[in-house]
Amino acid sequence: xxxxxxxxxxxxxxxxxxxxxxxxxxxxxxxxxxxxxxxxxxxxxxxxxxxxxxxxxxxxxxxxxxxxxxxxxxxxxxxxxxxxxxxxxxxxxxxxxxxxxxxxxxxxxxxxxxxxxxxxxxxxxxxxxxxxxxxxxxxxxxxxxxxxxxxxxxxxxxxxxxxxxxxxxxxxxxxxxxxxxxxxxxxxxxxxxxxxxxxxxxxxxxxxxxxxxxxxxxxxxxxxxxxxxxxxxxxxxxxxxxxxxxxxxxxxxxxxxxxxxxxxxxxxxxxxxxxxxxxxxxxxxxxxxxxxxxxxxxxxxxxxxxxxxxxxxxxxxxxxxxx
Amino acid sequence: xxxxxxxxxxxxxxxxxxxxxxxxxxxxxxxxxxxxxxxxxxxxxxxxxxxxxxxxxxxxxxxxxxxxxxxxxxxxxxxxxxxxxxxxxxxxxxxxxxxxxxxxxxxxxxxxxxxxxxxxxxxxxxxxxxxxxxxxxxxxxxxxxxxxxxxxxxxxxxxxxxxxxxxxxxxxxxxxxxxxxxxxxxxxxxxxxxxxxxxxxxxxxxxxxxxxxxxxxxxxxxxxxxxxxxxxxxxxxxxxxxxxxxxxxxxxxxxxxxxxxxxxxxxxxxxxxxxx
Ligand SMILES: Cc1cc2nc3c(=O)[nH]c(=O)nc-3n(C[C@H](O)[C@H](O)[C@H](O)COP(=O)(O)OP(=O)(O)OC[C@H]3O[C@@H](n4cnc5c(N)ncnc54)[C@H](O)[C@@H]3O)c2cc1C
Ligand SMILES: Nc1ncnc2c1ncn2[C@@H]1O[C@H](COP(=O)(O)O)[C@@H](O)[C@H]1O
Numbered sequence: 001x002x003x004x005x006x007x008x009x010x011x012x013x014x015x016x017x018x019x020x021x022x023x024x025x026x027x028x029x030x031x032x033x034x035x036x037x038x039x040x041x042x043x044x045x046x047x048x049x050x051x052x053x054x055x056x057x058x059x060x061x062x063x064x065x066x067x068x069x070x071x072x073x074x075x076x077x078x079x080x081x082x083x084x085x086x087x088x089x090x091x092x093x094x095x096x097x098x099x100x101x102x103x104x105x106x107x108x109x110x111x112x113x114x115x116x117x118x119x120x121x122x123x124x125x126x127x128x129x130x131x132x133x134x135x136x137x138x139x140x141x142x143x144x145x146x147x148x149x150x151x152x153x154x155x156x157x158x159x160x161x162x163x164x165x166x167x168x169x170x171x172x173x174x175x176x177x178x179x180x181x182x183x184x185x186x187x188x189x190x191x192x193x194x195x196x197x198x199x200x201x202x203x204x205x206x207x208x209x210x211x212x213x214x215x216x217x218x219x220x221x222x223x224x225x226x227x228x229x230x231x232x233x234x235x236x237x238x239x240x241x242x243x244x245x246x247x248x249x250x251x252x253x254x255x256x257x258x259x260x261x262x263x264x265x266x267x268x269x270x271x272x273x274x275x276x277x278x279x280x281x282x283x284x285x286x287x288x289x290x291x292x293x294x295x296x297x298x299x300x301x302x303x304x305x306x307x308x309x310x311x312x313x314x315x316x317x318x319x320x321x322x323x
Numbered sequence: 324x325x326x327x328x329x330x331x332x333x334x335x336x337x338x339x340x341x342x343x344x345x346x347x348x349x350x351x352x353x354x355x356x357x358x359x360x361x362x363x364x365x366x367x368x369x370x371x372x373x374x375x376x377x378x379x380x381x382x383x384x385x386x387x388x389x390x391x392x393x394x395x396x397x398x399x400x401x402x403x404x405x406x407x408x409x410x411x412x413x414x415x416x417x418x419x420x421x422x423x424x425x426x427x428x429x430x431x432x433x434x435x436x437x438x439x440x441x442x443x444x445x446x447x448x449x450x451x452x453x454x455x456x457x458x459x460x461x462x463x464x465x466x467x468x469x470x471x472x473x474x475x476x477x478x479x480x481x482x483x484x485x486x487x488x489x490x491x492x493x494x495x496x497x498x499x500x501x502x503x504x505x506x507x508x509x510x511x512x513x514x515x516x517x518x519x520x521x522x523x524x525x526x527x528x529x530x531x532x533x534x535x536x537x538x539x540x541x542x543x544x545x546x547x548x549x550x551x552x553x554x555x556x557x558x559x560x561x562x563x564x565x566x567x568x569x570x571x572x573x574x575x576x577x578x579x580x581x582x583x584x585x586x587x588x589x590x591x592x593x594x595x596x597x598x599x
Binding site: 112131182 | 336342422450451455462467468473489493496497500503508564565568571572585589591598
């Protein structure tokens, strides 16, 4: 049995926190594969050194030709690393980058792949949600090398290992982007925690009616130290940026507390938040399906409920930290 | 330009999913109402916009639909031809004998025969949710890929496309040489998301959402060709390597309680759920 390779995304010289659940999955998988956990870092800075804290060995591809995130160039680097390490599995978090690059790498490795796994069942066996989370499906990948993306909310963020691993610089060889060019990333700026990692998520839906009405939800979000989310309808209507979308085709979240405001609870939305520990729904329609999954439902308009909620939370905060 | 759009049929997501019990449970689709995978419908809309001289304008180019599936797929495929696609290719295959690799290898064979300028497809199916086929196909062909598109502009010379992609951090802009494989996300059916700079009138705005078939379209679709093929006739030798060993229903969430007031909600969150 071989090593387990894990794709570690990096930014500003460190491993992205979104990659740490994949490390946990890789460690679990390594128990079945018998070999070490090998981290693959593309792009340099201090990231390979930081990555070494989590894995037995880091293979670092630090070439200017690989600086831009392109599936066309990164997938061959991942495939080369897997082959060189003699790895029998490759995993990475199901981030937008992971979902773009890992399938392409699986093709180059002639490896079967499982997307968005929620559990490691065996060396080549994984559990994953299908049909918008209405089924949990176990798959067996019948190839020598297997690939999987990991649903971040289902694996804990890995802590550094007792002993840091080694870093080996790799030669990327000739890099061919096949005529693809990264132009720019227009990032949505936010001081709030990542939606996929936040302990509290407050989401608004179509019933918020306009983008400016999200201000009260932002206030509530910040009071709780959480992240802001939204339904597809709210994103489509331009009330908030698309990257706030929670759901089957948006981000999957599983915070300790999820507050859905003016969201009806379509199955595609539920698929992205049903794993939350406590769900609160505020909706003026007592029949809204969101109440079927909510631990606490309040039938009310957001116009009346949210400001009152903010006021009471402020009171509690004051009692806790008397200035 | 010639555009290939791979489409799959899926069970209506609004219908309750039946899982036959026991260890090694299976999904019972015998009573399913079938429809086209929503993202694939968006892909067809995208392809139509790229081959039209503005809203309601004259067509220029060809849109070919390809599906690997059972004979019954003919019906939803007619629906796509009624939207305006030009012809269809149905490759016989049961879902149970397909995985992402078999589908992508089949599409590779179709691309090699049809030689499209662009493959536009859904970013994922809403049943299997594998989100792999586009990326695999691009790799097999050695073509560039652009996944999760929010918008696409094909250059006037038809040699490249500039796209925006929905990524975790926001929106990424990417440029790809054609031919390429692109997969579409929800926002591609927005008013201004699709433009072919090589076509007059392509600056106009489109209607939001994918179009419905008109009566005229439905009549026209009856005469459009749906060619049939098999994996063998296309020379595809791939066999599935992803085996489903079991399906089960997730532990349901039970509905909680309705609270009467904000005060009660706060009290519950603090004293019962202990999340404040
Ligand atoms: C392929 C596909 C993928 C999809 N993916 C996703 C996804 O990832 N995420 C997602 O969210 N959706 C997704 N959807 C869309 C989904 O089906 C629903 O259309 C969407 O979730 C509805 O959003 P909503 O609940 O905000 O709007 P609506 O369903 O319109 O609900 C609005 C709610 O607001 C309530 N309301 C109105 N006014 C007030 C008020 N003043 N105070 C309190 N409540 C009020 C109403 O009672 C209603 O329940 C997808 C759909 C498709 C076809
Ligand atoms: N059986 C099929 N026939 C044609 N196209 C398919 C088929 N399965 C998947 N696709 C295409 O591949 C995309 C991604 O599907 P998937 O990777 O299975 O989630 C879909 O949106 C379709 O465009």
